[in-house]
Amino acid sequence: MLMLILSRALQSCVALLVLSVVVFGLSRASGDPVELMVPVDATQEARDVLRHTLGLDRSLAEQYVTFLTGALSGDLGVSIRERRPALDLVFERLSNSAWLALTAMTVALTLAIPLAVAAAVWKGTLIDAFARYIAVLGQSMPTFFVGLVLIIVVSGRWGLLPAGGMESWQSYVLPSITLGWFVVAGMMRLLRSSLLEVLDSEFVKLARIKGVPERVVIWKHALRNALISVVTLGGVYFALLLSTAVIVETVFAWPGLGRLAYDAVRFRDFPVTQAVVLVTAVLVVTINLVVDFLYAWLDPRIRRSQSGGS
Amino acid sequence: MSEAAVARTPSRSALVARWRGFVARRPPWFALLVVVAVLTMAAMPDLLSGHDPNAQTLRARFLPPFWLERGTLVYPLGTDGLGRDILSRIVHGTRVSLLVAMLALLVGGVVGGSLGLISGYARGWIDIVIMRLADSMLAFPMILLAFLLAVTVGASLWTVVIAVALVIWARFARVIRGEVLSLRERNFVKLARIAGCGTLRILWVHILPNVFNTIVVLLTLQLGWVIIVESSLSFLGAGIPPPTPAWGSMIAEGRASLTRAWWVCTMPGVALMLTVLSFNLIGDWLRDVIDPKLRQD
Numbered sequence: 056m057l058m059l060i061l062s063r064a065l066q067s068c069v070a071l072l073v074l075s076v077v078v079f080g081l082s083r084a085s086g087d088p089v090e091l092m093v094p095v096d097a098t099q100e101a102r103d104v105l106r107h108t109l110g111l112d113r114s115l116a117e118q119y120v121t122f123l124t125g126a127l128s129g130d131l132g133v134s135i136r137e138r139r140p141a142l143d144l145v146f147e148r149l150s151n152s153a154w155l156a157l158t159a160m161t162v163a164l165t166l167a168i169p170l171a172v173a174a175a176v177w178k179g180t181l182i183d184a185f186a187r188y189i190a191v192l193g194q195s196m197p198t199f200f201v202g203l204v205l206i207i208v209v210s211g212r213w214g215l216l217p218a219g220g221m222e223s224w225q226s227y228v229l230p231s232i233t234l235g236w237f238v239v240a241g242m243m244r245l246l247r248s249s250l251l252e253v254l255d256s257e258f259v260k261l262a263r264i265k266g267v268p269e270r271v272v273i274w275k276h277a278l279r280n281a282l283i284s285v286v287t288l289g290g291v292y293f294a295l296l297l298s299t300a301v302i303v304e305t306v307f308a309w310p311g312l313g314r315l316a317y318d319a320v321r322f323r324d325f326p327v328t329q330a331v332v333l334v335t336a337v338l339v340v341t342i343n344l345v346v347d348f349l350y351a352w353l354d355p356r357i358r359r360s361q362s363g364g365s
Numbered sequence: 366m367s368e369a370a371v372a373r374t375p376s377r378s379a380l381v382a383r384w385r386g387f388v389a390r391r392p393p394w395f396a397l398l399v400v401v402a403v404l405t406m407a408a409m410p411d412l413l414s415g416h417d418p419n420a421q422t423l424r425a426r427f428l429p430p431f432w433l434e435r436g437t438l439v440y441p442l443g444t445d446g447l448g449r450d451i452l453s454r455i456v457h458g459t460r461v462s463l464l465v466a467m468l469a470l471l472v473g474g475v476v477g478g479s480l481g482l483i484s485g486y487a488r489g490w491i492d493i494v495i496m497r498l499a500d501s502m503l504a505f506p507m508i509l510l511a512f513l514l515a516v517t518v519g520a521s522l523w524t525v526v527i528a529v530a531l532v533i534w535a536r537f538a539r540v541i542r543g544e545v546l547s548l549r550e551r552n553f554v555k556l557a558r559i560a561g562c563g564t565l566r567i568l569w570v571h572i573l574p575n576v577f578n579t580i581v582v583l584l585t586l587q588l589g590w591v592i593i594v595e596s597s598l599s600f601l602g603a604g605i606p607p608p609t610p611a612w613g614s615m616i617a618e619g620r621a622s623l624t625r626a627w628w629v630c631t632m633p634g635v636a637l638m639l640t641v642l643s644f645n646l647i648g649d650w651l652r653d654v655i656d657p658k659l660r661q662d
Contacts, residue, residue, distance in 0.1 A: 194589065316512075
């Protein structure tokens with residue numbers, strides 16, 4: 056078990072290191088930010104001074120080492136646009152994105168669980184077909200389009216909810232539905248198939264023979280076990296939500312991480328770009344690690360099969 | 366399967382059985398129809414569009430679709446803020462969106478598939494490296510990285526293709542590797558090795574044909590997703606540069622006039638959705654017919 060933890064943690068560190076090189080390289084390749092910062096008529100001398108203070112005149116290897124040692128001590132540079140520590144900007148926005156991800160996940164679960172249970176219990180009926188169509192439809196609708204249609208109909212036509220910003224609880228409704236809807240399809244399919252598997256297992260049969268009411272069998276015995284498969288993919292869902300958040304936050308003018316990344320990339324503010332990507336990566340990797348350990352800890356069979364090589 | 370006995374010649378009977386398999390699983394006719402229409406639009410855009418997609422007619426700005434008041438059949442799906450015909454732009458955008466999607470799928474499929482083959486066949490540390498790489502790709506917000514890449518290198522057809530390929534190769538690698546892992550233990554591969562076949566020959570002649578079905582099914586299933594990723598990049602402004610019409614960028618342009626002219630962004634969105642939906646339905650159907658192993662339930 057200890058070996059498993061150590062090797063997984065080591066692999067995650069290597070993955071993060073590789074990513075840091077990629078991010079560093081990409082953001083350096085995106086053009087000279089100095090040109091965006093100085094007035095058009097600035098002298099060459101003024102440009103050189105600025106380039107020197109930003110450390111852009113040193114070799115790439117040197118810049119990378121500075122960047123990495125800084126990153127390890129929690130210093131990811133200063134935003135070129137806002138002249139504030141990049142990490143501060145990221146943490147200011149992080150909670151906004153986290154709240155959105157949380158409400159979106161709630162929306163996804165409240166839709167996916169009943170649909171999956173209905174589809175599994177009434178397998179092969181119209182209800183099952185309906186759930187299947189919802190899933191295919193969910194996978195076929197681009198998030199930004201769902202968001203725009205919701206804005207047109209709910210905020211525009213009906214004038215019910217705000218179309219953007221983050222003022223009150225009402226601002227959460229549309230972005231959460233948009234973001235949540237995106238993961239419903241995959242989650243529902245997964246839950247349905249694992250429910251079917253559990254419903255077919257020996258212990259469920261035994262429970263039925265013992266005379267446990269069907270309602271308890273489904274909602275307590277079967278669902279609880281089937282949910283493990285969803286929890287296992289928790290890390291993947293989280294990464295998906297964060298990734299899609301870039302789009303959703305752009306559509307709804309949500310002051311979150313995704314929006315920050317979008318602006319940073321467009322304005323070549325690479326300390327911020329690096330900070331967003333790295334913080335996101337650390338979050339995703341950590342969550343995946345925690346999920347892995349929880350899973351291994353909960354289920355000894357996984358523990359053994361994983362240590363034998365995946 | 367029992368129908369195979371009906372026909373006389375074995376090759377014919379196999380074909381008949383296969384055809385029956387296709388039909389018995391009820392092909393999604395509607396989806397096939399949409400795909401044929403979409404492919405025709407991509408192949409011959411001028412045939413189906415009455416206007417130049419970039420021609421601006423300022424007197425005809427924000428005309429609604431024909432079924433609404435003020436709408437005319439000259440511009441069946443209405444016009445945008447520059448008076449460009451939306452239908453023509455959708456038709457011409459098909460080519461760009463499909464071209465990018467297919468190229469990206471090809472690049473991602475070839476790279477991912479090859480890495481999967483190597484990974485599954487070589488095992489050992491090569492396998493570990495490739496799979497960890499694939500895992501970190503799958504776990505990472507790839508749209509963000511693709512966006513970063515597209516903006517960094519500058520928007521062009523190939524940047525978008527590479528950016529999208531970067532997002533999808535890992536899925537191919539994972540699935541193909543799994544198949545190869547079990548194939549390499551089968552007797553025909555072992556015998557080929559004993560007979561002195563080189564590694565490349567084994568991979569090419571003995572293993573690749575056996576994972577080919579899986580690759581085809583994966584390609585169809587991923588096509589819809591790839592179209593969505595491509596349009597998301599266009600929507601964020603990192604796609605094919607304007608004025609070339611692409612569905613994603615059309616939707617993004619329509620945002621500015623959302624309250625005034627809803628059809629500007631809704632029409633390309635519906636086209637996008639119908640296309641992706643059709644590819645997904647066909648992918649599901651193909652998977653059930655060709656490769657039941659991949660079925661989720």
